[in-house]
Amino acid sequence: MxxxxxxxxxxxxxxxxxxxxxxxxxxxxxxxxxxxxxxxxxxxxxxxxxxxxxSVGVDDVLTVTKTNEEAPTDDGPAEYDPNQIEADGPPGSTTTALTDDDIDTIADVDGVLSVDPAKSVMVDYVQHDDGTKYQLSVAEFVPGMRVELASGSQVDLDAADPELVLPETYLEPLELGSAADAVGQTVALAVTDATGEQVTTDATIVGVAEPAVITMGGAIPNDVLTTTLYDLQTSGAPEAETTRYAQASVSFDPAGGEDAAQALKDRLEDAGYTASTLEDQLGxxxxxxxxxxxxxxxxxxxxxxxxxxxxxxxxxxxxxxxxxxxxxxxxxxxxxxxxxxxxxxxxxxxxxxxxxxxxxxxxxxxxxxxxxxxxxxxxxxxxxxxxxxxxxxxxxxxxxxxxxxxxxxxxxxxxxxxxxxxxxxxx
Known part of the structure; x- marks a missing residue:
C-alpha cells in the first residue's frame, strides 16, 4: 500500500x-x-x-533621572533630602532633582547626542473666550513624539509662537465645536507664580488628539509654550529653584541596536543616573x-x-x-x-x-x-x-x-x- x-x-x-x-x-x-x-x-x-x-516615535530617546540612593524601603521611610522634588508617578512620589551641572555631566557621556531637561509645569486651568475654566494637565513633549490626531497637525518645535495639541475630550466643555473647528483657535492657560499670583498666557490649538494610552488627558505643548509657562510659574522664585528638573530627555543614535543602547544606559548608571526608554517603561x-x-x-x-x-x-x-x-x-x-x-x-x-x-x-x-x-x-x-x-x-x-x-x-x-x-x- x-x-x-x-x-x-x-x-x-x-x-x-x-x-x-x-x-x-x-x-x-x-x-x-x-x-x-x-x-x-x-x-x-x-x-x-x-x-x-x-506612534510616539521616540525609540532614540532615553528618559534620565538622578539615581536615588536613599529610596524608601520596608525598613522605614527615607531621610529627608532637600534636593528631592515631585516626580511623575503615584501621588507623593519623588526623585532627586537634576541641576544644570547634571545636565552638563549627562551631555559629556559618550553616546549622548543631546540633552533636554524636562520643565515641570502645573497649569491651573484652561479657558476659551471667557467661558468656563477647566483643569488641564500638560504632558512633556519628547522630541520625535507623535500622537494620534483627530484633526490638525503635531506641534512645531521650531515655531516662534506658543502652540499646543488639545485632547479631544475638551472640545465640548470649552465650546470649541468639532475637531476641525478647534484648530486655529486660541485658549488661555493660567499658572500660579512663586509669589502666589495667578498669571495667564495664550496658545494656539494646532491639533486635536484622540485618547490613547500615552498622553491620556494631557495637552501637548511646543517648546515655546513650555518655556513661557515655566518662566511664568517660576517668576519670583530663587534662581536655584528655577534650575531643578525632575528628569531629562537624552537623544542617542539607535542605529547601534539594543547592545549600544544598553551600553549607554550602563555608562549613565556609572555616572549616577538611571535611564530608560518608553518601551522599558511599558515593559x-x-x-x-x-x-x-x-x-x-x-x-x-x-x-x-x-x-x-x-x-x-x-x-x-x-x-x-x-x-x-x-x-x-x-x-x-x-x-x-x-x-x-x-x-x-x-x-x-x-x-x-x-x-x-x-x-x-x-x-x-x-x-x-x-x-x-x-x-x-x-x-x-x-x-x-x-x-x-x-x-x-x-x-x-x-x-x-x-x-x-x-x-x-x-x-x-x-x-x-x-x-x-x-x-x-x-x-
Whole structure:
C-alpha cells in the first residue's frame, strides 16, 4: 500500500465510529478554541501597546533621572533630602532633582547626542473666550513624539509662537465645536507664580488628539509654550529653584541596536543616573498581560491533555474493533510500519479537524467580541481587543496535531505489533 493510499484510508477510517470520534474532536475543539482565544487576547493588547510606542516615535530617546540612593524601603521611610522634588508617578512620589551641572555631566557621556531637561509645569486651568475654566494637565513633549490626531497637525518645535495639541475630550466643555473647528483657535492657560499670583498666557490649538494610552488627558505643548509657562510659574522664585528638573530627555543614535543602547544606559548608571526608554517603561505592563495569558493558556493545555487521553481511548477501541482487519492487511503483506502510519495518521486527522474547527470558532467569537467591545473601548481608538496572528494560529493547529500524534502512538504501536495469525482468529 502506497503512502497516498495509507493517508486516504486513514482519513476514511477516522470517522468510521462517528459518535466516538466526534466526542473526541469536541474535546480537542475546546482546548484549541481556548488556546486560540487567549493567544488572540494577548496579541491584540500587545499589538496596541507596540503601535502606541511606535506612534510616539521616540525609540532614540532615553528618559534620565538622578539615581536615588536613599529610596524608601520596608525598613522605614527615607531621610529627608532637600534636593528631592515631585516626580511623575503615584501621588507623593519623588526623585532627586537634576541641576544644570547634571545636565552638563549627562551631555559629556559618550553616546549622548543631546540633552533636554524636562520643565515641570502645573497649569491651573484652561479657558476659551471667557467661558468656563477647566483643569488641564500638560504632558512633556519628547522630541520625535507623535500622537494620534483627530484633526490638525503635531506641534512645531521650531515655531516662534506658543502652540499646543488639545485632547479631544475638551472640545465640548470649552465650546470649541468639532475637531476641525478647534484648530486655529486660541485658549488661555493660567499658572500660579512663586509669589502666589495667578498669571495667564495664550496658545494656539494646532491639533486635536484622540485618547490613547500615552498622553491620556494631557495637552501637548511646543517648546515655546513650555518655556513661557515655566518662566511664568517660576517668576519670583530663587534662581536655584528655577534650575531643578525632575528628569531629562537624552537623544542617542539607535542605529547601534539594543547592545549600544544598553551600553549607554550602563555608562549613565556609572555616572549616577538611571535611564530608560518608553518601551522599558511599558515593559512591566506587557509582562503582566503575558502572565495573565500564560495562566489562561494553562487551562487550555489541561483541556488538550484530556483530549489526548480521549484520542488514546478512541484509537485503542478502533484497534480492538479492527483486529481481524489489521491481521488481514498484514497477512496480505502490509508492513508493521504502514500499519503504524495508518493509525497514527488517524490520530493526526482527528487533531487537525478539532484544532481547525476550534481556531475558526475562536476567530468568529473574536470578531464578535471586537464588534461589541468597540463601543465599550471607544476611548482607546485603534485597539483590537482580540487579534489573530497567522503564525500563532498555525502554531496552535500544528501543536494540537503533534499532541494528537503522540497520543496515537501507543494504539498505533499495538496495532503494528499484532500477529497476523492471532488477529485473524480474533472473535
Amino acid at each position: 502506497k503512502i497516498v493510499d495509507v493517508v486516504g484510508t486513514a482519513f476514511r477510517n477516522a470517522f468510521r465510529s462517528r459518535l466516538r470520534t466526534s466526542l473526541t474532536v469536541l474535546a480537542i475543539f475546546i482546548g484549541a478554541f481556548t488556546l486560540s482565544l487567549t493567544n488572540g487576547l494577548g496579541t491584540g493588547v500587545n499589538q496596541y501597546l507596540d503601535d502606541t510606542v511606535a 512591566t505592563l506587557t509582562a503582566v498581560i503575558d502572565g495573565i495569558v500564560l495562566v489562561l493558556n494553562g487551562f487550555a493545555v489541561i483541556a488538550l491533555i484530556a483530549a489526548g487521553i480521549g484520542i488514546v481511548n478512541t484509537l485503542f477501541m478502533a484497534v480492538q474493533e479492527r483486529t481481524r482487519e489489521v491481521g488481514l492487511m498484514k497477512a496480505m503483506g502490509l508492513s508493521s510500519g504502514r500499519v503504524f502510519s495508518l493509525f497514527s495518521i488517524e490520530a493526526v486527522v482527528i487533531g487537525l479537524v478539532g484544532s481547525a474547527v476550534g481556531v475558526l470558532g475562536a476567530i468568529g467569537v473574536g470578531q464578535l467580541v471586537n464588534g461589541v467591545s468597540g463601543d465599550l473601548l471607544a476611548d482607546l481608538p485603534g485597539l483590537t481587543l482580540i487579534a489573530f496572528d497567522p503564525v500563532s494560529v498555525a502554531t496552535v493547529v500544528l501543536s494540537v496535531m503533534a499532541i494528537a500524534f503522540v497520543a496515537g502512538t501507543l494504539p498505533a504501536l499495538r496495532a503494528a505489533r499484532q500477529d497476523p495469525i492471532s488477529s485473524l482468529r480474533y472473535e
